[in-house]
Amino acid sequence: MANPLIKITNIKRDFVLGNEIVYVLKGIDLEINKGEYVALMGPSGSGKSTLMNLLGCLDTPTSGHYVLNGKDVSKMKDDELAEIRNKEIGFVFQTFNLLPRTTALDNVALPMIYAGYSKSERSARAIEVLKQVNLADRMDHQPNQLSGGQRQRVAIARALVNKPSIILADEPTGNLDSKTSVEIMKLFSDIHAQGNTVILVTHEEDIAAYAHRVIRLRDGIIESDTTK
Numbered sequence: 001m002a003n004p005l006i007k008i009t010n011i012k013r014d015f016v017l018g019n020e021i022v023y024v025l026k027g028i029d030l031e032i033n034k035g036e037y038v039a040l041m042g043p044s045g046s047g048k049s050t051l052m053n054l055l056g057c058l059d060t061p062t063s064g065h066y067v068l069n070g071k072d073v074s075k076m077k078d079d080e081l082a083e084i085r086n087k088e089i090g091f092v093f094q095t096f097n098l099l100p101r102t103t104a105l106d107n108v109a110l111p112m113i114y115a116g117y118s119k120s121e122r123s124a125r126a127i128e129v130l131k132q133v134n135l136a137d138r139m140d141h142q143p144n145q146l147s148g149g150q151r152q153r154v155a156i157a158r159a160l161v162n163k164p165s166i167i168l169a170d171e172p173t174g175n176l177d178s179k180t181s182v183e184i185m186k187l188f189s190d191i192h193a194q195g196n197t198v199i200l201v202t203h204e205e206d207i208a209a210y211a212h213r214v215i216r217l218r219d220g221i222i223e224s225d226t227t228k
């Protein structure tokens with residue numbers, strides 16, 4: 001396709017640890033189109049989270065290019081990256097990463113503060129996405145008053161609130177039992193069906209089976225890339 005949503009060219013990422021250099025990503029080329037549903041797999045330490053952090057503009061590569069939605073983000077400064085991140089990326093983490101002592105509604109509305117919406121706009125949109133994840137009846141609950149699956153729904157609603165181009169999820173079912181995992185994966189399928197681009201990391205083949213494309217990393221390079 002002429003204009004992929006994500007175009008990564010020969011991305012490398014290494015880390016300096018004392019007087020040693022750790023080579024983590026060793027030259028990744030990748031294109032992902034709008035509307036794809038991708039699972040990223042591979043052994044522990046193969047570089048999945050490092051790649052997700054780059055895709056999500058939480059980090060920049062040591063070398064190579066990353067063009068997201070037509071913009072070269074590989075050389076951007078922190079403040080520009082933060083703006084792109086807030087607008088284009090929705091993150092979901094294994095450990096939910098919700099603010100404690102803060103209601104589901106306020107957790108979900110939070111990213112809209114940085115995007116400059118008024119309080120009433122923020123609440124209206126947060127209610128809309130909480131309904132979308134079937135949590136309309138838990139809006140006033142704080143994270144410690146919710147189950148793991150419900151917490152992850154709040155986190156997914158928060159990821160969706162600014163209508164990002166991409167939803168990135170790093171082992172979103174890693175802390176959930178298998179029944180709850182299935183519910184969360186159904187939700188990701190719905191989100192994908194509504195036109196969102198979804199990229200998730202998982203260790204489990206049955207979770208990866210929800211995606212339409214499976215990319216396997218090994219030792220910092222792409223070992224295989226299979227589309228159903």
Ligand SMILES: Nc1ncnc2c1ncn2[C@@H]1O[C@H](COP(=O)(O)OP(=O)(O)OP(=O)(O)O)[C@@H](O)[C@H]1O
Nearest residue numbers: 015017022024042043044045046047048049050051
């Ligand atoms: N900030 C850092 N400094 C030094 N080394 C790092 C840093 N971040 C990651 N690494 C190294 O990069 C390698 C890949 O880490 P990464 O977290 O991307 O793996 P992963 O594929 O997500 O593994 P897991 O399945 O266990 O989550 C590891 O060897 C790790 O030690």
Ligand SMILES: [Mg+2]
Nearest residue numbers: 048049050170
């Ligand atoms: Mg990881």
